[in-house]
Amino acid sequence: MGIDPPHFVACHECDLLLKEIPLLPGGVAVCCCCGASLYRNTPDSLQRTMAFTLTAVILYVIANVYPILGIEIQGIRNATNLIGAVRSLWDQGMHLISVLVGLTTVLIPALQLATMVYLILPLLMKRKPPGIALIMRVLNVIKPWGMVEVFMLGVLVSLVKLKDSSIIIPGVALWSFGGLTILLAAVATSFNPRDIWEHLDEQSESGEDRCAE
Protein backbone atom coordinates (compact mmCIF):
# COMPACT_ATOMS: atom_id res chain seq x y z
CA MET A 1 0.00 0.00 0.00
CA GLY A 2 2.99 2.30 0.41
CA ILE A 3 1.68 3.99 3.53
CA ASP A 4 2.32 3.18 7.11
CA PRO A 5 -1.16 2.72 8.65
CA PRO A 6 -0.36 3.55 12.31
CA HIS A 7 0.42 7.16 11.38
CA PHE A 8 -3.01 7.69 9.92
CA VAL A 9 -6.36 8.16 11.56
CA ALA A 10 -9.75 7.71 9.93
CA CYS A 11 -12.51 10.04 11.05
CA HIS A 12 -15.12 7.92 12.83
CA GLU A 13 -17.94 10.07 11.50
CA CYS A 14 -17.01 10.52 7.84
CA ASP A 15 -14.16 8.02 7.29
CA LEU A 16 -11.80 10.64 5.88
CA LEU A 17 -8.23 9.41 6.11
CA LEU A 18 -6.05 11.94 7.88
CA LYS A 19 -2.43 12.14 8.82
CA GLU A 20 -1.86 12.21 12.53
CA ILE A 21 -0.33 15.43 13.83
CA PRO A 22 1.19 16.04 17.26
CA LEU A 23 -0.97 18.19 19.54
CA LEU A 24 -0.17 20.70 22.23
CA PRO A 25 -1.24 19.67 25.74
CA GLY A 26 -5.00 20.11 26.05
CA GLY A 27 -5.43 20.29 22.29
CA VAL A 28 -8.06 18.50 20.25
CA ALA A 29 -7.68 17.28 16.67
CA VAL A 30 -10.77 17.94 14.57
CA CYS A 31 -11.71 16.40 11.24
CA CYS A 32 -11.34 19.00 8.49
CA CYS A 33 -14.28 17.59 6.56
CA CYS A 34 -17.07 17.04 9.08
CA GLY A 35 -15.77 18.72 12.23
CA ALA A 36 -15.88 15.62 14.46
CA SER A 37 -13.25 15.57 17.20
CA LEU A 38 -10.70 12.89 16.39
CA TYR A 39 -8.34 12.68 19.34
CA ARG A 40 -7.13 14.78 22.24
CA ASN A 41 -3.89 15.42 24.03
CA THR A 42 -4.67 15.16 27.72
CA PRO A 43 -1.65 15.77 29.94
CA ASP A 44 -1.16 13.29 32.82
CA SER A 45 -4.32 11.55 31.75
CA LEU A 46 -3.67 8.37 33.77
CA GLN A 47 -2.87 10.15 37.03
CA ARG A 48 -5.76 12.58 36.76
CA THR A 49 -8.29 9.93 35.78
CA MET A 50 -7.15 7.77 38.70
CA ALA A 51 -7.52 10.63 41.18
CA PHE A 52 -11.00 11.51 39.92
CA THR A 53 -12.04 7.85 39.82
CA LEU A 54 -10.99 7.14 43.41
CA THR A 55 -12.83 10.22 44.67
CA ALA A 56 -15.84 9.20 42.65
CA VAL A 57 -15.75 5.72 44.23
CA ILE A 58 -15.99 7.24 47.72
CA LEU A 59 -18.89 9.48 46.71
CA TYR A 60 -20.56 6.61 44.90
CA VAL A 61 -20.60 4.53 48.08
CA ILE A 62 -22.00 7.41 50.15
CA ALA A 63 -24.57 8.18 47.47
CA ASN A 64 -25.85 4.63 47.48
CA VAL A 65 -25.84 3.94 51.21
CA TYR A 66 -27.45 7.06 52.64
CA PRO A 67 -30.94 8.39 51.87
CA ILE A 68 -31.29 10.85 49.00
CA LEU A 69 -34.48 12.53 50.14
CA GLY A 70 -36.90 12.27 52.98
CA ILE A 71 -40.39 13.74 53.25
CA GLU A 72 -42.62 14.52 56.16
CA ILE A 73 -46.39 14.75 55.83
CA GLN A 74 -48.33 15.52 59.02
CA GLY A 75 -45.65 14.14 61.26
CA ILE A 76 -45.10 10.92 59.33
CA ARG A 77 -41.66 10.57 57.79
CA ASN A 78 -40.38 8.50 54.93
CA ALA A 79 -36.94 8.48 53.36
CA THR A 80 -35.35 6.46 50.59
CA ASN A 81 -31.99 5.74 49.10
CA LEU A 82 -31.49 4.81 45.49
CA ILE A 83 -31.51 1.05 45.92
CA GLY A 84 -34.62 1.35 48.10
CA ALA A 85 -36.33 3.30 45.31
CA VAL A 86 -35.40 0.65 42.75
CA ARG A 87 -36.68 -2.08 45.08
CA SER A 88 -39.98 -0.35 45.80
CA LEU A 89 -40.57 0.00 42.07
CA TRP A 90 -39.92 -3.74 41.75
CA ASP A 91 -42.39 -4.45 44.55
CA GLN A 92 -45.04 -2.41 42.74
CA GLY A 93 -44.73 -4.79 39.80
CA MET A 94 -42.78 -2.40 37.58
CA HIS A 95 -39.99 -4.91 36.95
CA LEU A 96 -38.78 -3.56 33.60
CA ILE A 97 -38.57 0.03 34.76
CA SER A 98 -36.98 -1.03 38.02
CA VAL A 99 -34.27 -2.94 36.12
CA LEU A 100 -33.75 0.01 33.75
CA VAL A 101 -33.32 2.45 36.63
CA GLY A 102 -31.08 0.05 38.55
CA LEU A 103 -28.85 -0.50 35.53
CA THR A 104 -28.48 3.13 34.51
CA THR A 105 -27.93 4.65 37.94
CA VAL A 106 -26.43 1.90 40.12
CA LEU A 107 -24.83 -0.93 38.16
CA ILE A 108 -23.37 0.81 35.13
CA PRO A 109 -21.71 3.66 37.06
CA ALA A 110 -20.26 1.02 39.40
CA LEU A 111 -19.01 -1.01 36.46
CA GLN A 112 -17.50 2.10 34.88
CA LEU A 113 -15.62 3.01 38.05
CA ALA A 114 -14.48 -0.58 38.66
CA THR A 115 -13.14 -1.03 35.13
CA MET A 116 -11.33 2.32 35.32
CA VAL A 117 -9.52 1.26 38.50
CA TYR A 118 -8.74 -2.16 37.06
CA LEU A 119 -7.36 -0.58 33.90
CA ILE A 120 -5.43 2.39 35.20
CA LEU A 121 -3.97 1.25 38.52
CA PRO A 122 -1.73 -1.45 36.94
CA LEU A 123 -0.74 0.90 34.08
CA LEU A 124 0.41 3.49 36.62
CA MET A 125 2.59 0.79 38.18
CA LYS A 126 4.00 -0.02 34.71
CA ARG A 127 2.15 -3.29 34.54
CA LYS A 128 -0.30 -4.49 31.94
CA PRO A 129 -3.64 -5.78 33.22
CA PRO A 130 -4.95 -8.78 31.26
CA GLY A 131 -7.90 -8.27 28.95
CA ILE A 132 -7.42 -4.58 28.15
CA ALA A 133 -9.13 -4.95 24.78
CA LEU A 134 -12.18 -6.57 26.34
CA ILE A 135 -12.39 -3.93 29.07
CA MET A 136 -12.14 -1.11 26.54
CA ARG A 137 -14.89 -2.70 24.48
CA VAL A 138 -17.10 -3.02 27.57
CA LEU A 139 -16.42 0.64 28.47
CA ASN A 140 -17.42 1.67 24.95
CA VAL A 141 -20.67 -0.26 25.09
CA ILE A 142 -21.80 0.88 28.55
CA LYS A 143 -20.71 4.51 28.20
CA PRO A 144 -24.04 5.94 26.94
CA TRP A 145 -26.01 4.03 29.59
CA GLY A 146 -24.56 5.59 32.74
CA MET A 147 -27.06 8.34 33.51
CA VAL A 148 -26.16 9.75 36.91
CA GLU A 149 -26.45 13.34 35.65
CA VAL A 150 -29.96 12.74 34.30
CA PHE A 151 -30.90 11.15 37.61
CA MET A 152 -29.58 14.24 39.39
CA LEU A 153 -31.94 16.41 37.35
CA GLY A 154 -34.70 13.93 38.19
CA VAL A 155 -34.01 14.50 41.89
CA LEU A 156 -34.35 18.26 41.39
CA VAL A 157 -37.65 17.89 39.53
CA SER A 158 -38.92 15.61 42.33
CA LEU A 159 -37.97 18.25 44.88
CA VAL A 160 -40.12 20.82 43.09
CA LYS A 161 -43.04 18.38 42.76
CA LEU A 162 -42.92 17.59 46.48
CA LYS A 163 -42.32 21.06 47.85
CA ASP A 164 -45.99 22.04 48.17
CA SER A 165 -47.39 18.89 49.69
CA SER A 166 -44.72 17.97 52.21
CA ILE A 167 -41.69 19.00 54.20
CA ILE A 168 -38.54 17.88 52.43
CA ILE A 169 -35.51 16.58 54.29
CA PRO A 170 -32.47 16.51 51.98
CA GLY A 171 -30.29 13.46 52.62
CA VAL A 172 -26.52 13.07 52.63
CA ALA A 173 -26.70 11.17 49.35
CA LEU A 174 -28.25 14.19 47.64
CA TRP A 175 -25.00 16.13 48.00
CA SER A 176 -22.82 13.17 47.14
CA PHE A 177 -24.88 12.57 43.98
CA GLY A 178 -24.19 16.17 43.01
CA GLY A 179 -20.48 15.59 43.56
CA LEU A 180 -20.57 12.26 41.77
CA THR A 181 -22.15 13.91 38.71
CA ILE A 182 -19.29 16.40 38.49
CA LEU A 183 -16.61 13.78 39.13
CA LEU A 184 -17.94 11.37 36.52
CA ALA A 185 -17.81 14.21 34.01
CA ALA A 186 -14.23 14.89 35.12
CA VAL A 187 -13.32 11.21 34.69
CA ALA A 188 -14.81 11.24 31.19
CA THR A 189 -12.84 14.35 30.17
CA SER A 190 -9.52 13.31 31.66
CA PHE A 191 -9.68 9.71 30.43
CA ASN A 192 -8.03 9.30 27.08
CA PRO A 193 -8.40 5.89 25.42
CA ARG A 194 -5.51 6.71 23.06
CA ASP A 195 -3.13 6.85 26.02
CA ILE A 196 -4.16 3.34 27.03
CA TRP A 197 -3.51 2.00 23.53
CA GLU A 198 -0.20 3.84 23.29
CA HIS A 199 0.90 2.38 26.62
CA LEU A 200 -0.08 -1.00 25.31
CA ASP A 201 1.90 -0.50 22.10
CA GLU A 202 4.99 0.71 23.94
CA GLN A 203 4.90 -2.17 26.37
CA SER A 204 4.41 -4.81 23.74
CA GLU A 205 7.16 -3.36 21.57
CA SER A 206 9.67 -3.39 24.43
CA GLY A 207 8.34 -6.55 26.02
CA GLU A 208 7.19 -9.91 24.90
CA ASP A 209 3.61 -10.68 24.01
CA ARG A 210 2.56 -9.54 20.61
CA CYS A 211 0.51 -12.30 19.10
CA ALA A 212 -0.92 -10.67 15.99
CA GLU A 213 0.90 -10.14 12.69
Add this chain to the structure above:
Amino acid sequence: MRRVIRRRVGPIASELGLHSCHTCGLVSDAADGGHSHVQRCPRCESRLHDRTPNSVAHCWALIISAYIIYIPANLLPIMETGSFMDYRKDTIMSGVIHLWHTGSWGIATIVFVASIMVPLFKLIALTLLLLSVQRRSIWWPMQRARLYRLVELVGRWSMLDIYVVTLLAALVQISSLATVRAGNGAIAFGAVVVLTMFASMKFDPRLIWDPLRKESDHDYYAATD
Protein backbone atom coordinates in the same frame (compact mmCIF):
# COMPACT_ATOMS: atom_id res chain seq x y z
CA MET B 1 -21.29 24.83 0.86
CA ARG B 2 -21.17 21.78 -1.34
CA ARG B 3 -18.27 23.08 -3.37
CA VAL B 4 -16.24 23.78 -0.25
CA ILE B 5 -16.67 20.22 0.95
CA ARG B 6 -15.72 18.73 -2.42
CA ARG B 7 -12.52 20.71 -2.41
CA ARG B 8 -11.57 19.38 1.00
CA VAL B 9 -12.24 15.75 0.23
CA GLY B 10 -9.22 13.52 0.41
CA PRO B 11 -9.12 9.75 0.24
CA ILE B 12 -11.42 7.99 2.66
CA ALA B 13 -10.29 4.89 4.48
CA SER B 14 -12.69 2.47 2.83
CA GLU B 15 -11.62 3.53 -0.69
CA LEU B 16 -8.08 2.46 0.13
CA GLY B 17 -9.24 -0.80 1.65
CA LEU B 18 -8.42 0.40 5.16
CA HIS B 19 -10.63 -0.11 8.18
CA SER B 20 -10.54 1.93 11.34
CA CYS B 21 -11.27 0.04 14.53
CA HIS B 22 -14.23 1.45 16.44
CA THR B 23 -12.71 0.43 19.76
CA CYS B 24 -9.11 1.56 19.54
CA GLY B 25 -9.11 3.67 16.38
CA LEU B 26 -6.23 1.82 14.74
CA VAL B 27 -6.32 2.04 10.96
CA SER B 28 -5.39 -1.28 9.46
CA ASP B 29 -5.31 -2.91 6.07
CA ALA B 30 -8.48 -4.86 5.33
CA ALA B 31 -6.50 -7.49 3.45
CA ASP B 32 -4.44 -8.44 6.51
CA GLY B 33 -5.52 -11.56 8.33
CA GLY B 34 -8.10 -12.26 5.68
CA HIS B 35 -8.06 -16.03 6.15
CA SER B 36 -11.38 -16.09 7.92
CA HIS B 37 -14.54 -14.16 7.10
CA VAL B 38 -14.38 -12.12 10.27
CA GLN B 39 -11.69 -9.49 10.25
CA ARG B 40 -10.26 -8.44 13.55
CA CYS B 41 -8.23 -5.44 14.61
CA PRO B 42 -4.55 -6.39 14.99
CA ARG B 43 -4.24 -4.32 18.16
CA CYS B 44 -7.39 -4.97 20.17
CA GLU B 45 -9.03 -7.82 18.26
CA SER B 46 -12.38 -6.06 17.89
CA ARG B 47 -14.32 -6.98 14.80
CA LEU B 48 -13.64 -4.69 11.87
CA HIS B 49 -16.35 -3.45 9.57
CA ASP B 50 -16.20 -1.16 6.59
CA ARG B 51 -19.58 0.27 7.68
CA THR B 52 -21.80 -0.87 10.51
CA PRO B 53 -23.50 -3.95 9.02
CA ASN B 54 -27.21 -3.50 8.21
CA SER B 55 -27.13 -0.14 9.90
CA VAL B 56 -30.06 1.32 7.96
CA ALA B 57 -32.35 -1.73 8.28
CA HIS B 58 -31.72 -2.16 12.02
CA CYS B 59 -32.15 1.53 12.60
CA TRP B 60 -35.49 1.54 10.75
CA ALA B 61 -36.73 -1.43 12.75
CA LEU B 62 -35.88 0.26 16.04
CA ILE B 63 -37.38 3.60 15.00
CA ILE B 64 -40.64 2.11 13.73
CA SER B 65 -41.03 0.20 17.02
CA ALA B 66 -40.33 3.42 18.88
CA TYR B 67 -42.97 5.29 16.84
CA ILE B 68 -45.56 2.65 17.72
CA ILE B 69 -44.72 2.58 21.42
CA TYR B 70 -44.59 6.39 21.49
CA ILE B 71 -48.41 6.42 21.29
CA PRO B 72 -49.15 4.45 24.50
CA ALA B 73 -46.20 6.20 26.15
CA ASN B 74 -48.06 9.48 25.79
CA LEU B 75 -51.61 8.25 26.33
CA LEU B 76 -51.22 5.92 29.32
CA PRO B 77 -50.72 7.40 32.78
CA ILE B 78 -47.12 7.28 33.99
CA MET B 79 -47.96 8.23 37.55
CA GLU B 80 -50.96 7.66 39.83
CA THR B 81 -51.21 9.94 42.83
CA GLY B 82 -53.67 9.26 45.60
CA SER B 83 -54.42 11.11 48.81
CA PHE B 84 -57.56 11.40 50.91
CA MET B 85 -58.46 14.57 49.06
CA ASP B 86 -58.09 13.54 45.48
CA TYR B 87 -56.89 10.85 43.12
CA ARG B 88 -55.25 11.69 39.86
CA LYS B 89 -53.66 9.87 36.99
CA ASP B 90 -51.01 11.80 35.15
CA THR B 91 -49.78 11.23 31.64
CA ILE B 92 -46.54 12.96 30.71
CA MET B 93 -48.33 15.94 29.21
CA SER B 94 -50.87 16.33 32.03
CA GLY B 95 -47.95 16.20 34.50
CA VAL B 96 -46.30 19.08 32.66
CA ILE B 97 -49.55 21.07 32.61
CA HIS B 98 -50.04 20.43 36.33
CA LEU B 99 -46.53 21.70 37.06
CA TRP B 100 -47.22 24.79 34.94
CA HIS B 101 -50.47 25.55 36.77
CA THR B 102 -48.84 25.20 40.18
CA GLY B 103 -46.40 27.92 39.19
CA SER B 104 -43.22 25.89 38.58
CA TRP B 105 -42.69 27.24 35.08
CA GLY B 106 -38.99 26.54 34.91
CA ILE B 107 -39.33 22.89 35.89
CA ALA B 108 -42.40 22.49 33.68
CA THR B 109 -40.33 23.71 30.74
CA ILE B 110 -37.46 21.34 31.56
CA VAL B 111 -39.79 18.35 31.81
CA PHE B 112 -41.60 19.38 28.62
CA VAL B 113 -38.33 19.61 26.69
CA ALA B 114 -36.86 16.38 28.09
CA SER B 115 -39.99 14.21 27.90
CA ILE B 116 -41.99 15.52 24.97
CA MET B 117 -39.68 17.46 22.67
CA VAL B 118 -36.54 15.31 22.90
CA PRO B 119 -38.14 11.92 22.04
CA LEU B 120 -40.11 13.47 19.19
CA PHE B 121 -37.06 15.33 17.94
CA LYS B 122 -35.02 12.12 18.00
CA LEU B 123 -37.62 10.17 16.05
CA ILE B 124 -38.05 12.86 13.40
CA ALA B 125 -34.32 13.53 13.11
CA LEU B 126 -33.42 9.86 12.72
CA THR B 127 -36.20 9.36 10.17
CA LEU B 128 -34.86 12.31 8.20
CA LEU B 129 -31.29 11.00 8.41
CA LEU B 130 -32.31 7.51 7.32
CA LEU B 131 -34.40 8.76 4.40
CA SER B 132 -31.61 11.02 3.18
CA VAL B 133 -29.03 8.23 3.51
CA GLN B 134 -31.21 5.77 1.63
CA ARG B 135 -31.74 8.24 -1.18
CA ARG B 136 -27.96 8.76 -1.27
CA SER B 137 -28.65 12.44 -0.80
CA ILE B 138 -25.84 14.97 -0.99
CA TRP B 139 -28.04 17.59 0.60
CA TRP B 140 -26.40 19.58 3.43
CA PRO B 141 -24.11 16.86 4.78
CA MET B 142 -22.56 19.12 7.41
CA GLN B 143 -25.94 20.02 8.88
CA ARG B 144 -27.02 16.40 8.87
CA ALA B 145 -23.78 15.41 10.66
CA ARG B 146 -24.50 18.08 13.27
CA LEU B 147 -28.08 16.87 13.59
CA TYR B 148 -26.80 13.36 14.29
CA ARG B 149 -24.39 14.66 16.94
CA LEU B 150 -27.27 16.53 18.59
CA VAL B 151 -29.41 13.37 18.60
CA GLU B 152 -26.60 11.48 20.32
CA LEU B 153 -26.12 14.26 22.84
CA VAL B 154 -29.70 14.84 23.99
CA GLY B 155 -31.06 11.29 23.81
CA ARG B 156 -30.30 10.23 27.36
CA TRP B 157 -32.08 13.20 28.94
CA SER B 158 -35.52 11.78 28.20
CA MET B 159 -34.96 9.33 31.06
CA LEU B 160 -35.75 12.25 33.36
CA ASP B 161 -39.42 11.41 33.88
CA ILE B 162 -38.64 7.78 34.66
CA TYR B 163 -36.35 8.86 37.48
CA VAL B 164 -38.90 11.35 38.83
CA VAL B 165 -41.56 8.62 38.94
CA THR B 166 -39.13 6.21 40.61
CA LEU B 167 -38.28 8.68 43.36
CA LEU B 168 -41.84 9.82 43.99
CA ALA B 169 -43.18 6.26 44.01
CA ALA B 170 -40.59 5.29 46.60
CA LEU B 171 -40.94 8.39 48.78
CA VAL B 172 -44.64 9.13 48.80
CA GLN B 173 -45.80 5.97 50.54
CA ILE B 174 -47.39 7.45 53.64
CA SER B 175 -50.18 4.93 54.25
CA SER B 176 -53.55 6.60 53.77
CA LEU B 177 -52.31 10.16 53.53
CA ALA B 178 -50.59 10.02 50.18
CA THR B 179 -49.37 7.36 47.80
CA VAL B 180 -47.75 7.52 44.40
CA ARG B 181 -47.58 4.59 42.02
CA ALA B 182 -45.85 4.24 38.69
CA GLY B 183 -48.29 3.69 35.82
CA ASN B 184 -48.02 1.52 32.72
CA GLY B 185 -47.14 4.54 30.61
CA ALA B 186 -43.75 4.52 32.33
CA ILE B 187 -42.92 1.14 30.79
CA ALA B 188 -43.85 2.34 27.32
CA PHE B 189 -41.98 5.58 27.81
CA GLY B 190 -38.86 3.78 29.04
CA ALA B 191 -39.07 1.52 26.00
CA VAL B 192 -39.20 4.54 23.67
CA VAL B 193 -36.08 6.01 25.27
CA VAL B 194 -34.16 2.73 25.10
CA LEU B 195 -35.24 1.99 21.51
CA THR B 196 -34.30 5.44 20.23
CA MET B 197 -30.95 5.23 22.01
CA PHE B 198 -30.22 1.90 20.33
CA ALA B 199 -31.37 3.36 17.01
CA SER B 200 -29.00 6.32 17.21
CA MET B 201 -26.14 3.97 18.14
CA LYS B 202 -26.92 1.75 15.17
CA PHE B 203 -26.91 4.64 12.70
CA ASP B 204 -23.56 4.96 10.97
CA PRO B 205 -22.82 8.67 10.34
CA ARG B 206 -20.28 7.78 7.66
CA LEU B 207 -23.22 6.91 5.41
CA ILE B 208 -24.04 10.64 5.30
CA TRP B 209 -20.74 11.36 3.61
CA ASP B 210 -20.38 8.33 1.35
CA PRO B 211 -22.58 9.54 -1.55
CA LEU B 212 -20.61 12.78 -1.72
CA ARG B 213 -17.26 11.11 -2.15
CA LYS B 214 -18.47 8.45 -4.49
CA GLU B 215 -20.19 10.97 -6.69
CA SER B 216 -17.03 13.00 -7.08
CA ASP B 217 -15.12 9.90 -8.12
CA HIS B 218 -16.99 8.33 -11.03
CA ASP B 219 -14.52 5.53 -11.60
CA TYR B 220 -15.01 4.28 -8.08
CA TYR B 221 -18.74 4.66 -8.33
CA ALA B 222 -18.88 2.71 -11.58
CA ALA B 223 -16.55 0.02 -10.27
CA THR B 224 -18.64 -0.74 -7.24
CA ASP B 225 -22.10 -0.32 -8.65
